[in-house]
Amino acid sequence: MILARAVCLLLFLFLAACGKDAPWNKAQGHGGSQFVTGSIGEPSNLIPILASDSSSSDISGLVYNGLVRYDKNLKLKGDLAESWEVSPDGLQITFHLRRGVKWHDGHDFTSRDVLYTYRVTVDPKTPTAYAEDFKQVQSAQAPDTYTFRVTYAKPFAPALASWGMPILPAHLLEGKDITKSPLSRNPVGTGPYIFKEWVPGQRLVLEANPKYWEGAPHLARYVYRIIPDNSTMYMELKAGGVDMMGLSPVQYQRQTTSKEFLARFNKYRYPASAYTYLGYNLRLPMFQDVQVRRAITCAINKEEIIQGVLLGMGQIAHGPYKPGTWAYKAKVDNDPAYDPARAKALLQEAGYRMGAGGILEKDGKPLSFTIMTNQGNDQRLKCAQIIQMRLKKVGIDVKIRVMEWASFLTNFIDKGKFEAVLLGWTISQDPDLYDVWHSSKTGPKELNFIHYLNPELDRLIVKGRGTFDLAKRRDCYYQVQEILAKDQPYTFLYVPDALPAVTSRIKGIEPAPAGIMHNFIKWYVD
Numbered sequence: 001m002i003l004a005r006a007v008c009l010l011l012f013l014f015l016a017a018c019g020k021d022a023p024w025n026k027a028q029g030h031g032g033s034q035f036v037t038g039s040i041g042e043p044s045n046l047i048p049i050l051a052s053d054s055s056s057s058d059i060s061g062l063v064y065n066g067l068v069r070y071d072k073n074l075k076l077k078g079d080l081a082e083s084w085e086v087s088p089d090g091l092q093i094t095f096h097l098r099r100g101v102k103w104h105d106g107h108d109f110t111s112r113d114v115l116y117t118y119r120v121t122v123d124p125k126t127p128t129a130y131a132e133d134f135k136q137v138q139s140a141q142a143p144d145t146y147t148f149r150v151t152y153a154k155p156f157a158p159a160l161a162s163w164g165m166p167i168l169p170a171h172l173l174e175g176k177d178i179t180k181s182p183l184s185r186n187p188v189g190t191g192p193y194i195f196k197e198w199v200p201g202q203r204l205v206l207e208a209n210p211k212y213w214e215g216a217p218h219l220a221r222y223v224y225r226i227i228p229d230n231s232t233m234y235m236e237l238k239a240g241g242v243d244m245m246g247l248s249p250v251q252y253q254r255q256t257t258s259k260e261f262l263a264r265f266n267k268y269r270y271p272a273s274a275y276t277y278l279g280y281n282l283r284l285p286m287f288q289d290v291q292v293r294r295a296i297t298c299a300i301n302k303e304e305i306i307q308g309v310l311l312g313m314g315q316i317a318h319g320p321y322k323p324g325t326w327a328y329k330a331k332v333d334n335d336p337a338y339d340p341a342r343a344k345a346l347l348q349e350a351g352y353r354m355g356a357g358g359i360l361e362k363d364g365k366p367l368s369f370t371i372m373t374n375q376g377n378d379q380r381l382k383c384a385q386i387i388q389m390r391l392k393k394v395g396i397d398v399k400i401r402v403m404e405w406a407s408f409l410t411n412f413i414d415k416g417k418f419e420a421v422l423l424g425w426t427i428s429q430d431p432d433l434y435d436v437w438h439s440s441k442t443g444p445k446e447l448n449f450i451h452y453l454n455p456e457l458d459r460l461i462v463k464g465r466g467t468f469d470l471a472k473r474r475d476c477y478y479q480v481q482e483i484l485a486k487d488q489p490y491t492f493l494y495v496p497d498a499l500p501a502v503t504s505r506i507k508g509i510e511p512a513p514a515g516i517m518h519n520f521i522k523w524y525v526d
Contacts, residue, residue, distance in 0.1 A: 063189035064166030072512035111142035116170035133162035218524035293488040298343035317492035319481040327431035334485035360395035368397035
């Protein structure tokens with residue numbers, strides 16, 4: 001899920017005054033090889049299976065390894081698995097684990113760790129959103145210290161990719177309640193960086209793992225600063241307080257074009273593996289009428305949002321896939337186009353009539369709801385304001401509520417206490433949608449939090465993950481996109497461009513289909 005930030009005036013004033021003597025510049029040790037990045041959100045939990053926010057994932061991705069990972073061209077390659085074999089029927093995978101890998105506390109990494117990670121993930125007592133892929137495993141075995149084997153009862157297309165899940169240390173967690181483990185704030189992994197400290201509300205610090213199996217990262221320290229406002233972070237970037245941040249469209253196009261800036265920073269632009277959506281709480285009677293949801297989509301001008309909020313740096317989203325990927329359907333016939341007249345007609349058909357004050361009513365109740373979104377993400381707030389304006393023109397009253405991220409998740413999303421949300425998802429490389437869209441994933445802390453239930457969609461999702469035939473999978477996902485477009489449980493809004501800026505003192509960056517972070521351990525200071 002994607003998050004955001006609020007404006008803290010005092011912090012802004014402090015940071016704006018930092019200039020070249022910013023404390024983080026002074027603190028850069030190891031010959032300047034400290035790397036500082038900024039985030040608007042604070043991680044929630046550093047045990048990867050217990051978190052679903054991108055901030056937690058950012059840190060966990062440097063501390064832990066999976067058995068496999070995607071390379072710069074989005075092809076699977078070995079990580080903690082040196083190699084693997086897939087049986088001819090595709091039902092069994094035998095992983096040969098990398099030898100000599102150490103946990104950060106010095107213990108050997110073995111097949112016991114992989115077996116523990118599998119078992120704790122499928123344990124019903126573990127509150128995780130990631131169990132489903134592992135539940136497809138019929139049996140898991142660790143026949144020797146460096147061999148791990150899984151057998152599936154039936155074909156499961158995402159099987160190999162699912163083992164990109166970070167592997168957890170059995171010697172520290174086995175036999176204990178994982179939800180109460182100190183590793184949630186003091187993780188111990190096998191990855192290229194070792195956890196050093198977490199100062200709540202301020203920063204997390206990692207240090208390079210000198211014994212990492214791929215070789216020690218060139219950048220000695222990784223500092224993840226929590227800066228709850230994008231504008232403040234931009235001031236920090238220019239002041240030298242952070243080395244990298246994702247620019248806003250305004251910053252990218254209008255504030256970073258000077259010779260001075262371009263001499264100090266390199267800018268990158270590519271389609272993000274993410275989309276932004278307006279999601280409806282389908283437990284509420286108001287949103288159970290598909291005509292209402294389709295009317296809302298008809299009333300929203302997505303191109304206006306892309307031009308007004310993203311300054312053109314993004315694409316209209318018609319569904320949950322990234323344009324250009326093999327599962328993406330370029331023309332989704334059922335997706336409603338911008339058509340305010342059609343929106344009004346649909347609302348009439350749904351039984352709404354214009355009431356006093358220009359707001360539609362039905363059974364004496366006005367058509368009114370609140371869009372919740374997270375603090376600090378100016379794009380989402382502007383997007384919500386445009387939607388509010390457009391919906392008012394067809395007789396729908398919209399209020400906007402901006403909330404601190406952690407409270408938003410814990411007190412509202414997890415408890416189903418919302419009407420509509422403006423949020424985003426990252427898009428995984430495998431097109432399987434089970435965790436976000438299957439009807440079985442509507443429980444507490446699970447990802448189908450809007451409570452969308454559709455047996456036909458369930459059938460297609462299960463069918464799509466149940467075959468290795470790419471053409472058959474594509475056909476399933478094409479049908480899935482048409483169903484989602486017809487039902488509009490979300491109004492899919494846009495796929496933004498990623499706009500990172502990195503200080504030019506950092507070398508070794510190789511833009512690729514995977515973005516720029518794929519070879520982070522090879523980045524260095526010139």
